[in-house]
Amino acid sequence: MLEGGGTQMISTSNLDALFHPQSIAMIGASNQRNKWGYRILSNIVLGRYEGRIFPINPSEQHICGLNVYPSILDVPEPVDMALIVVPVPAVSRVIDECLAKGVRAAILITAGFGEIGPEGRLMEAELARRARRGGMIFTGPNCNGIISTPNHLYAMMLTTFPKFAQGGSVSMVTQSGNIGLSMLTRGVQNRVGFSKYVSSGNEACLRTEELIEYFGEDPESRVILTYIEGVKDGRRLFEACRRVGPKKPILLFKSGKTKGGAGAAQSHTGSIAGSNEIFDALCRQTGVIRCGQLDEMFDLAAAFQRQPLPRGPRVGIITSGGGWGVLTSDACEARGLEVGALSAETIGELDRRLPAWWSRNNPIDLVAGTGNRYELFKDCIDLLFGRDEVDAIILSGIGSTLLEQAQEGYVLNETEKQMIAVETTLADLIADAIARYRRPIIPQTDLNAHANPAENPLFKRLNDMGIMVLPDPERAAAVLGAMHRRHRYLERLA
């Protein structure tokens, strides 16, 4: 049983109805292509949602090929979940009708409540009380929908159908629909799969803390993301994080840190930002990972979903460019990782494989000109992990054979094609080594210098295997730093 934002207790079955409804009513459905009542509905249909869908509109007969009902009360079957896009003045009546129909969960898209001012806050609080009392929860108002990939449910405000290529085990609750959309879209680009997504908007009823608890118990959710502008029940959030934190990584982005940001948050979702220091303390005490940038939150989601945790702070850096080795060392040490010396024996082994002028230590600089001999990468990984020299490896500067080829109009010759084919085998080598040694290998390259990284065969292959290529040394080190801290946190608990 969960205690919600209203006065009544709700059951997790309400949230089950949100994510796994057998039937949905779309209240405010429309045939006008530029209206959310059309777009959201068509997204649900195109997403191949397998349950029943009932569009509600008093003056239409068919929308998206479906029968339309004048009111939810006219639907001849039970309705588990309702999507509401009607204008503000109609919302109260619609909520009552949903309650009368026995709906267990709703998505209140409509904006114009608490984010406008005190009157709107009173209105939405009253709606929440009434809903909870009647055994219903809702997310929003002022939100952009939900996604539940196990159920093919894409109930999202999007202008076109989102090709969310694959389901996965990342689940997110976000107070900003745009920030959430940013994470979802990155997921599509980088093949990081989501299980569930909730835009919680003003959180009049359903709140971040409840969803974190739910995701904590949900076997389909393995990594939890949350974007927070303000919290209504800090104690409850703390308790939720304390319970879930040991089980699953929680990645939290809290905005409204500054005076200006807090003001903006209030007019965005009606949130009271609260003290930044208290948030830091909450994160420290519960093992929550507080992200400072959206990039970081996404990078970590990808890494926690795919890579094993490092069992210590020792990082080996293998690079085909000396400058990158220097930057990566700096970035690792700034995050509490160690780029330590290698044993004399390992250096001796490497001496037998690398040209005389290699760096003879960590970072292992494969030196310009040898960077394409990919068996060297394999030898280095096997030596570093096999001899337990390091807990994690960053492969820096990979995939650059194609860097300049991407220049328009250039035609590859046979040698170059061969080089690229060899280069691409590195992807399987990395995946294999991660599995064999159960240690993380973070591929990193200067993505910003690639004209079209999405077309690079090596990056594509890594992408297919769910291994994200980090675009610069800072972000690669940030990933390993956070994974290392997670490992230490779990060790302390054990």
Add this chain to the structure above:
Amino acid sequence: MLEGGGTQMISTSNLDALFHPQSIAMIGASNQRNKWGYRILSNIVLGRYEGRIFPINPSEQHICGLNVYPSILDVPEPVDMALIVVPVPAVSRVIDECLAKGVRAAILITAGFGEIGPEGRLMEAELARRARRGGMIFTGPNCNGIISTPNHLYAMMLTTFPKFAQGGSVSMVTQSGNIGLSMLTRGVQNRVGFSKYVSSGNEACLRTEELIEYFGEDPESRVILTYIEGVKDGRRLFEACRRVGPKKPILLFKSGKTKGGAGAAQSHTGSIAGSNEIFDALCRQTGVIRCGQLDEMFDLAAAFQRQPLPRGPRVGIITSGGGWGVLTSDACEARGLEVGALSAETIGELDRRLPAWWSRNNPIDLVAGTGNRYELFKDCIDLLFGRDEVDAIILSGIGSTLLEQAQEGYVLNETEKQMIAVETTLADLIADAIARYRRPIIPQTDLNAHANPAENPLFKRLNDMGIMVLPDPERAAAVLGAMHRRHRYLERLA
């Protein structure tokens, strides 16, 4: 007159010979396509360098259609500049031959000197002494070449010809060729033009500090970038920055900040990293902008080249997504900028143009659904700048009409095509407002969520006009923060 790393004085005419040579000898030229002696030479030829080129190789007749000479001493004409790619043991003799020929400047690509150990350091120091004494300078050893766009000179180690689309006014000296290449390639992608580029490698002879001085006097260089792993003459660097800083922005990236990074730097370019705190002090005292990330360095290069400085800390944020407004406010205030309230009069003017539920303050949230009415952006900019409400504007979340269209296989309908055409006009609106108000406007959007931003018509158009789109709020705020600090620095000097 410049005092160099050797014992002798050299004249700026040596550097003129490096960047504007009438003739070049390529010593170690080759017909083998995988050798630098071929690649660098072919880059010079393909780059349409207009001076004379003399390939040197004792056993070839023709390379790239040019006559080959057995030794530089056999060249029947004067040689201004020499490129050297011969193996380590031959370098000393080649330097002597260059001196005998009266060469004024050389590029010593060959690696295997100071970065290997003490013996190599002695060797390269001796070469530098001999060169300076003979009136010659050289960059390197262990470097990847130079570029001088006014002279179409692309003397670079690259596997294929680089299409450096345009010249410009950014000049760079870098101790890491890879980091330099990263900046150059970003320049190509983002149409940020370079004037001069020098990879200084181990800096046995020609040093960062001399090049900063030279760029300071060079009318073609307006923004100076430098990547430093270690400094041989800190006092000289300080003096160079003190002299040049008031005239031109110097963007400095110093690595080797941590113990691991410093060790890596030593085996990379033989650099002694020096104290991180001393570097910070140097930057503070000379107005040098120390960049913490490569992204930042590039973003600032683009901004300083194209945007006017803000004359104060006040930022107006115009966004089509509330969450972005919150993040941008946070990011601005964290950098000492102010996201202040708007005057009642301006709010009144905006009330007349925006829907009732707009945020009614700064950030100006144009609200989902109105984001494509681009005349609203114009109205907002005119009100904010025209009524002197702010010193700079961040336009957040632009160009997202195409965000989901980029999904493969989606066909635009007429309405959508129309929306995109309207959206694209924003580029000219921004360029026009920057010119009219002489205040910076930073366009920002969630580039990481775009499948193919390079194909977005709005971003392309901005790119064509040299206006860089920043990919997230942090980077947009970092640009304005640094520009604001630059303005304050210049004010204090005046």
